[in-house]
Amino acid sequence: xxxxxxxxxxxxxxLEIAVYAAVCLAILALPLVLHDAFLLNKYARYLVxxxxxxxxSLSWGYAGILNLGQATTxxxxxxxxAMALKLKTIPIHxxxxxxxxxxxxxxxxxxxxxxxPFYSMTFGVAAGIVVPMLFAALLGWFMFRGRVTGVYAAIxxxxxxxxxxxLIIDQQAYTGGFNGITDLAQFDVAGFTFDAYSSSSYYLVxxxxxxxxxxxxxxxxxxxxxxxxAIRDQEDRVRFFGYDVALYQIFIFSVSAAIAGLAGMLYxxxxxxxxxxxxxxxxxxSVVIWVAVGGRQSLLGAMLGALVVTGTQGALSESETFLDxxxxxxxxxxxxxxxxxxxxIAGAVEKLAGKFGHRRAAxxxxxxxxPQRTEAVANTRHAESLS
Amino acid sequence: MDIVVSxxxxxxxxxxxxxLVSLGLAVIYGVTGVINLAHGEFVMLGAxxxxxxxxxxxxxxxxSLVAIFLILAAVGWLVEVLVIRHLYAxxxxxxxxxxxxxxxxxxxxxxxxxxxxxxVQMPESLSASVTVFGATESAYRLFILxxxxxxxxxxxxxxRYTSFGLKLRAITQNRSVASSFGINASRIYRLTFAYGAGIAGLAGALVxxxxSVSPEMGTTYVVDAFMxxxxxxxxxxxxxLASSGILGELSGYLAFYSNxxxxxxxxxxxxxxxxxxxxxxxxxxxVRA
Numbered sequence: 001x002x003x004x005x006x007x008x009x010x011x012x013x014x015l016e017i018a019v020y021a022a023v024c025l026a027i028l029a030l031p032l033v034l035h036d037a038f039l040l041n042k043y044a045r046y047l048v049x050x051x052x053x054x055x056x057s058l059s060w061g062y063a064g065i066l067n068l069g070q071a072t073t074x075x076x077x078x079x080x081x082a083m084a085l086k087l088k089t090i091p092i093h094x095x096x097x098x099x100x101x102x103x104x105x106x107x108x109x110x111x112x113x114x115x116x117p118f119y120s121m122t123f124g125v126a127a128g129i130v131v132p133m134l135f136a137a138l139l140g141w142f143m144f145r146g147r148v149t150g151v152y153a154a155i156x157x158x159x160x161x162x163x164x165x166x167l168i169i170d171q172q173a174y175t176g177g178f179n180g181i182t183d184l185a186q187f188d189v190a191g192f193t194f195d196a197y198s199s200s201s202y203y204l205v206x207x208x209x210x211x212x213x214x215x216x217x218x219x220x221x222x223x224x225x226x227x228x229x230a231i232r233d234q235e236d237r238v239r240f241f242g243y244d245v246a247l248y249q250i251f252i253f254s255v256s257a258a259i260a261g262l263a264g265m266l267y268x269x270x271x272x273x274x275x276x277x278x279x280x281x282x283x284x285x286s287v288v289i290w291v292a293v294g295g296r297q298s299l300l301g302a303m304l305g306a307l308v309v310t311g312t313q314g315a316l317s318e319s320e321t322f323l324d325x326x327x328x329x330x331x332x333x334x335x336x337x338x339x340x341x342x343x344x345i346a347g348a349v350e351k352l353a354g355k356f357g358h359r360r361a362a363x364x365x366x367x368x369x370x371p372q373r374t375e376a377v378a379n380t381r382h383a384e385s386l387s
Numbered sequence: 388m389d390i391v392v393s394x395x396x397x398x399x400x401x402x403x404x405x406x407l408v409s410l411g412l413a414v415i416y417g418v419t420g421v422i423n424l425a426h427g428e429f430v431m432l433g434a435x436x437x438x439x440x441x442x443x444x445x446x447x448x449x450x451s452l453v454a455i456f457l458i459l460a461a462v463g464w465l466v467e468v469l470v471i472r473h474l475y476a477x478x479x480x481x482x483x484x485x486x487x488x489x490x491x492x493x494x495x496x497x498x499x500x501x502x503x504x505x506x507v508q509m510p511e512s513l514s515a516s517v518t519v520f521g522a523t524e525s526a527y528r529l530f531i532l533x534x535x536x537x538x539x540x541x542x543x544x545x546x547r548y549t550s551f552g553l554k555l556r557a558i559t560q561n562r563s564v565a566s567s568f569g570i571n572a573s574r575i576y577r578l579t580f581a582y583g584a585g586i587a588g589l590a591g592a593l594v595x596x597x598x599s600v601s602p603e604m605g606t607t608y609v610v611d612a613f614m615x616x617x618x619x620x621x622x623x624x625x626x627x628l629a630s631s632g633i634l635g636e637l638s639g640y641l642a643f644y645s646n647x648x649x650x651x652x653x654x655x656x657x658x659x660x661x662x663x664x665x666x667x668x669x670x671x672x673x674v675r676a
Contacts, residue, residue, distance in 0.1 A: 066479050146663045151422055151478055155613065156662050159655045162610075166652040281606075285486060292483060324498055331490035338484040339473055 013221065020217060020300055024210040031199040041197045041270060044205045046310050048266045051209050053290045053306035054299050055259035058216050060288075061296035062225065063252040064232030066154040069161030070287050073132035073257035075279030077264025079168070079181065080131055082274030083115060084124025088185035101183065106173035115174070121189075128265040129258050136257030137250055144246035144253075149235065158281070165279040180275030187269045196272050205266050209303070212259045216299050219255060228252050289334050294344050301346025394639065396519065400528040402635020403535040404597075406628065407590035408608045409615035410538060413627040415583035416616055418559055419576050420478055421471055425485040426612060427605025428492040429584045433459050433591025434600045435496055438505045448510050448596065455592045456585040463584020467577045475576070489605065496602045507595035531593055538586060543624055555579065614658050620667055 009017075027047065031040060052074055059065045086100050099111060117123045143156055168175045176182070187194045187201075194201045219225050228248050230238045239245045268274050277283065287306070294305015309330070316322040341348055412426045436458050440451040466488060474481045513527040546552040557565040558572050566572050590608075598604070615634055619626030634654070641650035 066482070068482075142659075142663060148663055148666065151482065152662050152666055154479065154482060155422075155617070156659050159659050163652045163655045163659075166648050166655075170648040170652070288483065289487075324494065328491055328494040328498065331487045331494060334487035334490070335470060335484050338480050338487065339470060342477070342480065 016217070020213060023300060023304075024206075024213065027209065028203070028206045030206075031202055035199075037197040040199055040202045042314065044196075044202045044270045045267070046307050046314070047202075047205045047209050048263050048270060049287075049290070049310050050303040050306045051205075051212050051263035051266070052260055052287055053294065053302040054209075054212055054216055055256045055263065056287050056291045057294075057296055057299050057302035058219065058259065059253055059256035060291060061298070061302065062220050062232065063228045063249060064149075065249060065253060066150075066288070067157045067253070067256070068154045068288065069157035069159075069284055070256075070260055071279050071281075071284035072157070072161040072164050073136055073260040074264040074267070074283075075164070075168075075274075075276070076132045076135060077128040077261030078268045078274045078278045079175070079264075080118070080124055080128035080261075081187075081265035081268040082181040082184060083118040084121050084127075085184035085187060085268065086181050087115070087118050088121070089183060100181075102176045102179070102181070103173060108173050112174055125265065129261050132257040132261030132264070133254045137254045140250035140253040141246075144249040147246075158284070161279060161284060162281065165276055168276050168279065175276075176274075178276060180273055180277075182273040184268070184272055186272075194269060196270050201270055205270065208262060208266055212262060213299060213303065216255075216259065219252070220299070224248065224251065289330070292334065292344055293337050295346025295348075297343055298346035298350070301344055301349075304346075305344060392519065393524070394643065395636070396524050396528075397643075398636035398639035399532055399632075400635075401639050402631045403528075403532040404590070404594055405611055405615050405635050406535040406539065406631040407531070407593060408587065409612035409619075409627055409631060410535075410542060411583035411586035411590065412609075412612045413616045413619065413624065414542065414586070415580055417623075418555055418579045419471075419475065421475070421481045421485070421580075422478070423485045423583070424482055424609060425466070425489040425492065426583075426587055427607070427609030428489040429459055429463065429587035429605075430591035430594075430608045431496065431600075431602065431605035432462060432492060433588030434507070434595040434604065435500055435505070435591075436588060437507050437592035437595045438600055439500070441507055448507065448592065449512075452589060452592060455588050459588025460581040460585035462588075464577060464581040466584070467580040471580060472573065472576070489609075493602045493605070500602075502602060505600040507592075507600060509596035527596065531597075534589075534593060538589070539624070539628055542586075546624060551575070551578070614654065617658055617662060 030043065034040060034043075052070065055073075056067060056070045059067050059070075089100075099108060103111070118127070139157070139160055143153055148156060169177055171177070186196065187204075192200075194204055220229070227238065227243060228251075231243075231245055231248055235245060264278065267278065286309075290306035290309045291302040292305075293309060294303065295301030313326060313330075316326045337344060343350075408426075408430055411429070412423060415421055415423050415426070433455055436455045437448055437451060440446045440454065441448065444451075446454075466485075470484050470488065471481060474484055509527055513530050515526050516523050517526050517529065518524070519529075544552075546555065554565070554570045554575055557568070557570060558575055562572055591604075611634075615627060615630050618634065619628075619630035637654070638650070641653075
């Protein structure tokens with residue numbers, strides 16, 4: 001391997017950054033041509049789900065951790081934001097002693113201690129990131145230190161999500177139970193209010209999407225990112241190199257949770273409520289579908305997968321019969337993607353692009369027994385020799 | 388005394404249903420390693436098959452059981468041929484694919500049979516109650532218990548005493564060595580899948596008179612069945628028997644004494660902890676790897 005400068009970015013990465021930037025710019029430019037507040041709200045909602053898809057792609061596509069409970073951290077973020085926004089409504093929607101309305105209905109005498117810090121919006125926003133992250137770090141520590149991987153990790157995350165959801169539903173007096181937290185104030189920063197039905201919220205979501213997309217991209221291109229990918233491909237080999245495999249897994253799991261928490265907060269701002277369905281199995285498995293369809297090993301693909309699938313679903317939802325057959329088609333499409341396009345649409349596009357760009361490409365690597373499996377390990381070694 | 392007996396009987400009844408539902412899953416997972424999230428939908432299809440045979444053909448539940456087993460075995464066989472057999476090398480993807488199949492099955496039923504609740508008549512000969520050790524018990528629940536035990540015995544017998552079972556055990560221990568001795572592993576896998584699906588169908592048909600039949604009914608069963616299999620250990624049929632007994636009695640007890648939601652959350656937490664510390668299950672048969 002020829003020695004390269006450490007900061008030299010390969011042509012492929014440059015192209016990738018350019019494509020990502022172009023898509024983000026297109027998303028950011030949309031309100032310039034679209035002025036319908038209702039549509040902007042709808043698209044902002046899709047974009048939030050796109051962020052959620054990016055977070056799953058990070059843990060599933062890059063680290064090989066199939067998190068069937070990705071909605072847990074999404075929901076936690078959403079509830080943190082809802083708690084902060086609920087407390088801002090105190091002068092308007094309250095009963096005695098400045099309590100949120102549902103607590104009054106449940107005869108709660110005073111605001112519980114864990115609600116009090118949420119009087120501060122800064123705390124609420126920080127908690128929306130930190131709480132999901134801590135949850136993921138704890139669960140990750142519990143799983144990965146015990147070398148729970150693959151199918152068992154998937155089942156553990158699913159079970160953990162159902163536990164959290166059951167607890168939220170059960171503790172109705174403090175969480176609003178089945179109804180969730182509704183009648184929220186609008187999010188505002190330094191006097192500027194983000195109306196859910198306006199371009200300001202759309203821009204907020206679009207900017208967060210751009211930031212998380214590039215943040216995730218930076219993580220995957222970093223040395224840590226390469227090691228994580230190597231763990232996905234050959235866990236034992238990386239362990240034999242002396243890396244603390246569990247630590248890397250916990251790290252990527254937490255970063256993914258932080259992004260999902262951010263998405264959850266934005267979802268509350270756009271939807272104007274938080275509900276236990278945000279931590280539900282249906283949402284969580286839908287995210288898996290979007291990411292699988294779009295391409296789990298491409299952050300952008302996963303995001304676009306979410307936009308396309310939820311967008312189509314939204315467009316068809318006006319008609320009941322269409323929606324019914326759509327679910328059937330969705331199931332079929334999903335099975336076909338799993339069978340024939342394990343890397344999703346992004347993988348297929350990459351393959352096609354590879355065929356066309358073949359001539360310009362660097363010397364063809366010698367055929368290997370398992371090219372996909374060894375690639376990331378080789379990259380790690382390369383990264384190792386550079387550092 | 389009566390209360391104790393009836394409490395135990397309630398637990399046994401829950402356990403026998405758990406046993407029926409999870410036996411098929413245990414067989415499929417134990418042999419092929421496929422996590423079949425469509426298992427709940429196989430149960431649901433079995434219940435709908437019972438309903439359809441009863442309303443369309445006027446067949447009572449008991450005579451239609453054989454047909455239901457065959458129908459669901461055919462469905463399982465088809466699913467294996469079309470989808471699962473391409474995925475044995477990618478166990479994580481089987482979760483996704485079988486979930487997609489489950490979604491399709493649910494939606495197909497919703498489109499053809501409708502989304503509303505359906506009811507299946509209990510066989511008249513079994514609708515009476517009988518007295519056991521001073522406690523009154525529905526004859527049908529006792530019948531389910533008997534069928535569950537019988538099916539377990541049959542499965543155990545196949546596993547232990549037939550040449551098919553011998554091949555099955557050989558493949559479970561080491562597929563490539565077994566193949567090199569001339570065992571057709573793909574065929575065994577296909578039959579196993581069909582058999583597991585058939586049992587799931589029977590389970591659905593048998594519980595259908597006790598619970599209402601709906602397209603979503605499978606979802607709860609698949610979670611319960613997974614708990615049983617994880618607790619019992621994937622490759623141990625005896626583990627499945629023991630863990631359905633434990634979970635059945637435990638749920639009966641918890642539902643009697645405490646809040647349902649918290650009980651469910653506690654059981655799930657226990658599963659998470661068990662996966663972490665004993666991923667092979669509580670009752671693992673020793674397998675020479």
